[in-house]
Amino acid sequence: MFSAPTPPPAGTKPSLQGVHIKQRKGQAKASAKFEPLVFRDQLLNHLSSCPPADYESISAKLDALGSQLDYRKYDEALFQILLVGAVLAPGGTPVEDATGRCAFSIATTGADADKVDLAEMKKAAGVFERLMRRYKYLQHEFAENYLKQILGYAGKFAPIEQERLAVATAYFVQLDLVPANVVGAVKTDWNVKNGIAQPFLLNFFKTFPLIKEPLEPVLNSFRKAGLADLDSFFPTSKRSPADVAAALKAHGAAAVADWYLKSKTSQVRDEVNKKVKVLIVEKADPDEVLATLEPIQRRAVPSVISEGDFVSLVFHALVSRVNLNAESPAVVDEAVAQVKDYAPVLEPFTQRAVSEVALVNTIQVWCHENPKLAPGFLRLLKTLVGADVLSTGPLVYWFQKGSKPQGREQLLAKAAPLIKFLQEQEDDESDEDDE
Known part of the structure; x- marks a missing residue:
């Protein structure tokens, strides 16, 4: 007679002894050597x-x-x-x-x-x-x-x-x-x-x-990834911007060279603005500002930026605190005072005529873009002449044929008395030398 199997004691877990369990395919692959x-x-x-x-x-x-x-x-x-x-x-x-x-x-x-x-x-x-x-x-x-x-x-x-x-x-x-x-x-x-x-x-x-x-998406990707400084791919002895740009152009990548130089120019602009503006806020003396700018100028001119563009960049940074929202007389007075205080910073960067002309053009465009400054254009020029930043020859050249088109007629008329005075003074000095 058939008898039922004896049940296991209470609390005993079921056993699968003698049962073959097939390993899953993925698990077998994972454990393979x-x-x-x-x-x-x-x-x-x-x-x-x-x-x-x-x-x-x-x-x-x-x-x-x-x-x-x-x-x-x-x-x-x-x-x-x-x-x-x-x-x-x-x-x-x-x-x-x-x-x-x-x-x-x-x-x-x-x-x-x-x-x-x-x-x-x-x-x-x-x-x-x-x-x-x-x-x-x-x-x-x-x-x-x-x-x-x-x-x-x-x-x-x-x-x-x-x-x-x-x-x-x-x-x-x-x-x-x-x-x-x-x-x-x-x-x-x-x-x-x-x-x-x-x-x-x-x-x-x-x-x-x-x-x-198209190169634009590629260059944007480089910029976003912090790779715009292409010189970091070059050995230390070949990292000047001029060398990098020349190498890119020699390999048919002139557009990349232009983009690279623009990015370096932007870096110089940002560096000058950031450092000078902090010093101006702190009312630092001209010698301290000049000590900050000279290393940047040696590094950036002319390999990254022209000396004329550098002078323009410095000027804008020096007058960045002028309140252009005030009434016109107050704006002019503040601008003239600021230029007078920091003229010694501009003087070392205007040793050549081309830099002086660039500075005058910068002031011309600045006054044109900010009409409240236009009445003070002559005073700004006189201030820089008195500080030996501007000289007669470059000013006359600017007046005769070197000015920018922005506000030319109006601002040349304002500068005319100063130009006439400087020419007469120069003629008098020339006559004295002849005697």
Whole structure:
């Protein structure tokens, strides 16, 4: 007769002894041994059946391999192989054993071993685009980590391979696979010191005019990422703005050179305004203001800004506290007093006629743009003549043919008595010398 099994004692947990539990597929993959070299061997074996220049075949093969190879787990090795043809050892050196390097990679693209082929590079970049369109999870890691990793190790590769990587990066930017500021990854201390970062940057920028890609979004990306100081990519001995601009122009990137110089000019303007305005608020004496400005002037003129523009910049900073909202007589009195107090700051920066003319034109435009100042134009000029900031020759030149169009007729009429007096005084001195 059948008898029911004896129930387990109270509180005893059920047992699955003898039951086989199948491990989930994802869990099995996660616990599998990490073997990037095995992945490399498998990938290279599959790609070996594709001719190196048959980019359609390579794309199709990479697409199909996603179901066989674990791209998610080996994404770093995947991109190292596709970018430079090998898995990288710690420190960035390619692992080159008996397997050799992959026949297809950005670093080896092109039939000519010593030349970059733009048409081939565009097709090679297209392989990356199609791969990441198919496996979308790859793009984030590529842009945020693995391309930056390769660029940081750029010095480990041959110069022609570095150039190909720079050109390919431009194409990656064009295809919206990466932001333009990814180029900042090449700016390691070692790469800068050893002259790796500079040619990379130049090759990157020279590519855009060749592929007819607009530069404005690229430059905006650099600016937002704090990379507007392109000189930081250059070795210390080649960082003068003139050298940087000349190098960019020599590589067909004149628009980038102009943008760079404008950004440097803006930096000088901001620095002068910030420092001088603080000193004016504190009522610092002219010697202190001059001591602050002279190092900026030595650094910026003429490599970044002309001496005339620098004088104009200093003048505007010195009169920045004048209350232009007051009544006209009060505005004029305050402006004249301010110019008189700080004329010794302007004098060292107006040693040449061109600087004096630039200063007069600055005052002319300032008075035109602020009509309350116009009645004081003559007084401002007299103040600067009395302080030996302005001299007769440059003033006469300005009066006769060097003035700006803004408010010319009105302000020349106001200056006429001073010009006539200075000319007569000069004639009298000349007559005395003849006697």
